[in-house]
Amino acid sequence: MPSLDDFATEKLAQLETAQLRRTLVESTRNDGIRLERGGRTLLSFSCNDYLNFTHHPGIKGAAATALLKYGVGGGASRLVTGNHPLYAELETKLARLKGSEAACVFGSGYLANAGIIPVLIGTEDLLLIDELSHACLWAGAQLSRGTVQIFRHNDMAHAKALLAGHRAAHRHALIVTDGVFSMDGDLAPVGDLIALARTHDAWLMTDDAHGIGVLNDGRGSGNPEIDLQMGTLSKAIGSYGGYVCASKPVIDLIKTRARTLIYSTALPPASVAAAIAALEIIDKDKALTRRPLEKARLFTRILNLPEAQSPIVPLVLGTPEAALAAAKQLEDEGFLVVAIRPPTVPDGSARLRFAFTAAHADEDIDRLAEAVRRVAA
Ligand SMILES: *Cc1c(COP(=O)(O)O)cnc(C)c1O
Numbered sequence: 001m002p003s004l005d006d007f008a009t010e011k012l013a014q015l016e017t018a019q020l021r022r023t024l025v026e027s028t029r030n031d032g033i034r035l036e037r038g039g040r041t042l043l044s045f046s047c048n049d050y051l052n053f054t055h056h057p058g059i060k061g062a063a064a065t066a067l068l069k070y071g072v073g074g075g076a077s078r079l080v081t082g083n084h085p086l087y088a089e090l091e092t093k094l095a096r097l098k099g100s101e102a103a104c105v106f107g108s109g110y111l112a113n114a115g116i117i118p119v120l121i122g123t124e125d126l127l128l129i130d131e132l133s134h135a136c137l138w139a140g141a142q143l144s145r146g147t148v149q150i151f152r153h154n155d156m157a158h159a160k161a162l163l164a165g166h167r168a169a170h171r172h173a174l175i176v177t178d179g180v181f182s183m184d185g186d187l188a189p190v191g192d193l194i195a196l197a198r199t200h201d202a203w204l205m206t207d208d209a210h211g212i213g214v215l216n217d218g219r220g221s222g223n224p225e226i227d228l229q230m231g232t233l234s235k236a237i238g239s240y241g242g243y244v245c246a247s248k249p250v251i252d253l254i255k256t257r258a259r260t261l262i263y264s265t266a267l268p269p270a271s272v273a274a275a276i277a278a279l280e281i282i283d284k285d286k287a288l289t290r291r292p293l294e295k296a297r298l299f300t301r302i303l304n305l306p307e308a309q310s311p312i313v314p315l316v317l318g319t320p321e322a323a324l325a326a327a328k329q330l331e332d333e334g335f336l337v338v339a340i341r342p343p344t345v346p347d348g349s350a351r352l353r354f355a356f357t358a359a360h361a362d363e364d365i366d367r368l369a370e371a372v373r374r375v376a377a
Pocket residue numbers: 108109110111134136178182207209210232233234241242
């Protein structure tokens with residue numbers, strides 16, 4: 001029988017041949033936009049730190065104060081002794097921003113999606129999912145053991161046909177999708193999804209990981225008519241953690257039943273305090289929240305690409321080899337733009353993924369666009 005090491009070695013060799021092996025590269029982020037890699041300083045267009053809050057002095061101060069006052073770790077699950085008073089403050093702020101009655105904070109966005117869906121959907125139920133949804137929505141779908149039907153990306157006619165064909169055979173139905181698609185930067189047709197869900201007696205959950213803080217004055221891609229507005233605290237918010245906003249009964253049920261909340265340790269108080277401080281800035285500085293999209297639109301204008309709908313801009317190159325080569329050339333010129341390959345994106349659609357932040361200078365975006373012209377020509 002081949003040993004575990006043989007299995008791993010052979011599997012890695014296969015992935016290497018297909019240019020799909022992944023490696024961790026040591027990177028030290030110096031501020032909101034620059035990082036050090038291999039002894040060089042690179043300008044990053046790959047961080048999801050849209051508002052550069054990971055290095056915001058006021059937010060760091062709030063985290064440092066909480067760390068010194070309350071310690072480094074959460075100590076236990078929120079249901080045991082980890083429910084620090086800072087959570088109530090954060091959940092109130094999140095619910096207010098999203099126009100919801102209540103909110104629940106999780107250890108991460110991945111944990112939120114993996115935990116929420118199985119609370120609502122079981123073996124008798126139907127789950128509809130956009131084909132380009134984030135990996136953790138798929139994880140939640142699998143853990144739910146419901147009947148999963150996949151609709152073509154943003155194709156409302158297809159989603160409608162699937163509901164017409166399958167809804168009646170199931171007790172409950174839930175539609176899930178990214179609000180802002182993480183690898184394409186386009187938006188889900190939220191209004192149409194709400195109408196579709198209403199017509200077919202289905203619930204709707206959208207993942208706003210890339211919308212909060214940067215779309216619609218910081219409120220994100222969703223609206224209060226969505227049953228479950230899920231998102232992360234680790235992108236524009238600059239901290240760590242996940243959340244969902246919904247009605248009070250739904251949040252109470254999730255807090256009672258979501259296994260990734262119940263059986264996982266609470267966030268460190270410093271992370272919660274940082275998220276609170278970030279939401280306070282988003283509440284006050286609307287001009288800041290608009291900047292990442294303005295920067296992305298400057299880039300798409302210069303390169304004559306379709307106008308950016310979010311701070312994420314994809315440039316599809318096809319093969320993993322092409323994407324890796326382009327990323328390497330950009331890195332040689334001082335830009336960090338990570339190549340995204342299958343299975344993160346569908347076969348044949350390997351790409352460069354650009355993420356723009358408030359602090360990117362217009363001149364740097366000009367230089368980047370020039371470099372991209374040479375590299376992807
Ligand atoms: C990043 C991301 C997540 C996961 O959030 P984490 O807090 O990083 O675990 C979930 N959904 C989408 C769409 C994302 O892009």
